[in-house]
Amino acid sequence: MNRSMIHAHSRASIGRRTSRGLRVAEGRQGLRRAQAVAAGFVALLGVGLGCSSGCKPDAENPATEYSIPDPPLDDVEPQVARVVAEAHSAVMRRPESLEAWGAYGEVLDAHRMLVEAEACYRRAWSLAPDEFRWTYLLATVLDDQEDRQEEAISMYGTASRIKPNYTTTWVRLGLLLYTLGRTSEAREALEKALEIREDVAIAHRTLGEVLAGLGRTDQALDHLETAAAMYPDDRKVQAALARTYERAGEPERARAAAEKARRLEVTIPIPDPIRYPIMEKNMSTLRLQKRAKRQIQSGDFAAAIENLKIVTDVTSENASAHFLLAKAYRRVGKQELTLRHLQTAVRIRDEFIPAHLLLGILYMKRGDPGKAVEQLRRARRHDENHPKVALQLATALGMRGDLDEAMGEFERAVELNPESAALHVNWGNVLLRQRDRREAIAHFREALRIDPEFIDAHYNLALVLEQIGRSDEAIEHYRHVASVRPRHPAAGRLARLESVSP
Numbered sequence: 001m002n003r004s005m006i007h008a009h010s011r012a013s014i015g016r017r018t019s020r021g022l023r024v025a026e027g028r029q030g031l032r033r034a035q036a037v038a039a040g041f042v043a044l045l046g047v048g049l050g051c052s053s054g055c056k057p058d059a060e061n062p063a064t065e066y067s068i069p070d071p072p073l074d075d076v077e078p079q080v081a082r083v084v085a086e087a088h089s090a091v092m093r094r095p096e097s098l099e100a101w102g103a104y105g106e107v108l109d110a111h112r113m114l115v116e117a118e119a120c121y122r123r124a125w126s127l128a129p130d131e132f133r134w135t136y137l138l139a140t141v142l143d144d145q146e147d148r149q150e151e152a153i154s155m156y157g158t159a160s161r162i163k164p165n166y167t168t169t170w171v172r173l174g175l176l177l178y179t180l181g182r183t184s185e186a187r188e189a190l191e192k193a194l195e196i197r198e199d200v201a202i203a204h205r206t207l208g209e210v211l212a213g214l215g216r217t218d219q220a221l222d223h224l225e226t227a228a229a230m231y232p233d234d235r236k237v238q239a240a241l242a243r244t245y246e247r248a249g250e251p252e253r254a255r256a257a258a259e260k261a262r263r264l265e266v267t268i269p270i271p272d273p274i275r276y277p278i279m280e281k282n283m284s285t286l287r288l289q290k291r292a293k294r295q296i297q298s299g300d301f302a303a304a305i306e307n308l309k310i311v312t313d314v315t316s317e318n319a320s321a322h323f324l325l326a327k328a329y330r331r332v333g334k335q336e337l338t339l340r341h342l343q344t345a346v347r348i349r350d351e352f353i354p355a356h357l358l359l360g361i362l363y364m365k366r367g368d369p370g371k372a373v374e375q376l377r378r379a380r381r382h383d384e385n386h387p388k389v390a391l392q393l394a395t396a397l398g399m400r401g402d403l404d405e406a407m408g409e410f411e412r413a414v415e416l417n418p419e420s421a422a423l424h425v426n427w428g429n430v431l432l433r434q435r436d437r438r439e440a441i442a443h444f445r446e447a448l449r450i451d452p453e454f455i456d457a458h459y460n461l462a463l464v465l466e467q468i469g470r471s472d473e474a475i476e477h478y479r480h481v482a483s484v485r486p487r488h489p490a491a492g493r494l495a496r497l498e499s500v501s502p
Contacts, residue, residue: 066123068092069108069116076111079283079310083107091120098127102134109141110281117141118148132163136274139169143176152176167197168272175206175270183210201230202268205237212244220244227268235264285311289321296328304328312341319349326358338362346375351382353389360392369399387417391426398430406430421451425460437464455481459490471497 068091073081087104094100105120121138128134139155142148156173163169174189190207193200208224211217221244227237238261245254280291288307295304308325311318326341339362345355356379363372376393383389394409410427417423428443441464447457462477475497481490 066095067119068095069104069113069119071108071113071116077283077285077314079285079288079314080111083281083283084111084113098124098134101127105137106278107281109137110278111284114141114144118145130162132159132166133274135159135162136166136169137278140172140275143172149176149180165196167193167200167203168270168274170196171200171203171270174203174210178206178210183213186210187214199230200271201227201234201237202270204230205234205240205268208237208244209240212240212247217244217248221248231268233264234267235261236266237268238264283310285315285318285321289318289324292321292324292328296324296331299331301328301331305332317348319345319352319355322348323352323355323358326355330358330362335362335366346378350378353379353382353386357388357392360396364392364396364399369396372396373400373402385416387413387420390416391420391423395426395430398426398433401433403430403434419450421447421454421457423447424450425454425456428460432464437468440464453484455484455488459488462490462493466493466497 068088070088071084073084076084084107087100087107090100091097091104101120102124105117105124108114108117108120118138118141121134121141125131125134125138135155136159139152139159142152142155153173153176156169156176159166160169160173170189170193174186174193177183177186177189187207187210190203190210193203194207204223205227208220208222208227211220211223221241224237224241224244227234228241231237238257242254242258242261245251245257279287282288288311292304292307292311295301295307305325305328308321308328311321312325315321322341322345326338326345329335329337329341339359342355342359342362345352346359349355356375360372360376360379363369363375373393373396376389376396379386379389380393390409390413394406394413397403397409398406407430410423410430413420413423414427424443424447428440428447431437431440431443441461444457444461444464447454448461451457458477458481462474462481465471465474465477475494478490478494478497481488482494485491
């Protein structure tokens with residue numbers, strides 16, 4: 001195949017199948033080998049590297065054909081097929097548009113159709129060879145293809161010439177060189193990254209591994225310990241520390257790091273503000289569900305709901321997605337939709353205890369403790385010793401009026417989780433239904449021993465103290481609640497009590 005013709009060939013998963021392409025004749029410069037890469041990159045590697053398919057446009061070959069990648073979409077999820085087809089159509093309509101080629105490349109890249117993404121990025125790069133974005137993105141998709149990594153090194157060099165202070169270019173270059181066993185060059189790239197920005201944990205971690213391999217143990221430990229201070233729960237950094245402590249003659253520290261590594265996962269990210277937004281364009285149900293989980297945690301419930309609606313439409317028997325959607329709907333006050341998706345989750349997976357628990361709690365809030373008891377007993381069938389199930393079942397039994405059975409469940413729950421402040425608050429509430437104020441007060445106080453800031457414990461205790469005429473003590477607890485939550489009903493009760501207190 002003529003090297004001046006970009007024709008996408010897919011390999012692996014969606015992007016590894018032969019692509020169908022529409023050829024578009026372009027009057028443009030062809031590709032040629034780079035005479036040299038950026039001066040800093042040449043100094044870094046100690047040699048002048050050329051791109052296997054060129055690092056500069058060539059004015060000598062004006063007639064070049066480009067193939068618009070058209071990956072087969074029969075086996076992909078419908079929402080993925082839709083966004084790929086839309087981006088493809090945009091290039092079909094505007095084959096001269098840098099923006100259309102770049103956007104199509106990003107969609108393909110986001111869905112790991114690497115060869116097709118490479119073709120689009122290469123076309124965008126040919127249209128704007130001095131624009132950092134397309135040079136860098138082309139380097140990253142070459143990096144992700146094992147048979148293209150030598151060209152990726154050259155493209156990283158070209159990118160570093162255009163924008164020498166983009167730290168992540170040097171980080172990715174260092175990681176790639178280390179992977180290829182070129183440790184001295186990797187060291188220089190990673191040191192360059194840390195010259196630009198000192199707080200890049202992955203550069204410290206990898207440089208520490210490189211230096212350890214070069215026998216520079218003390219320097220290696222400096223970088224590995226720096227990375228560990230920034231990300232103490234990263235498995236790779238702890239494993240590297242274990243090996244390096246062993247070499248340094250510190251067996252106890254080596255054993256401790258190795259033991260810690262066995263319990264951890266890899267957590268250090270590559271800081272990359274260019275690639276992160278591209279990955280957010282991935283529309284697969286797996287990515288949408290993970291994204292929605294983050295959105296729920298950050299409070300963006302509307303976005304989470306839209307993403308999870310797509311997931312549950314495409315994978316209707318996905319119990320976890322229905323559960324997450326229920327949580328999001330609950331936070332925006334959509335109680336009927338919350339119940340519907342929780343019920344769907346437990347229909348699909350009866351052993352889904354968190355869904356049973358939340359259903360039980362919602363039934364209690366709706367004043368239906370009977371349904372709550374039924375739901376929580378279903379959960380208990382799957383785990384007899386689940387502390388939260390025991391707590392909520394005891395609470396539901398108390399609400400239903402089965403007080404003796406509720407007391408037995410509370411005793412069971414406290415055996416399973418003796419340091420639960422919520423357990424003692426709920427227990428105290430049930431005791432109040434039995435008009436046992438003395439024992440209720442004891443449980444509210446126990447809750448505050450466990451969690452001195454627990455608002456419900458302060459407020460419930462204040463209510464009981466007020467009822468039995470111990471206003472001074474009640475004021476103290478109302479005041480604590482009102483100081484934390486000025487709009488809490490405690491503020492009104494505090495004002496009333498203070499107005500009549502001598």
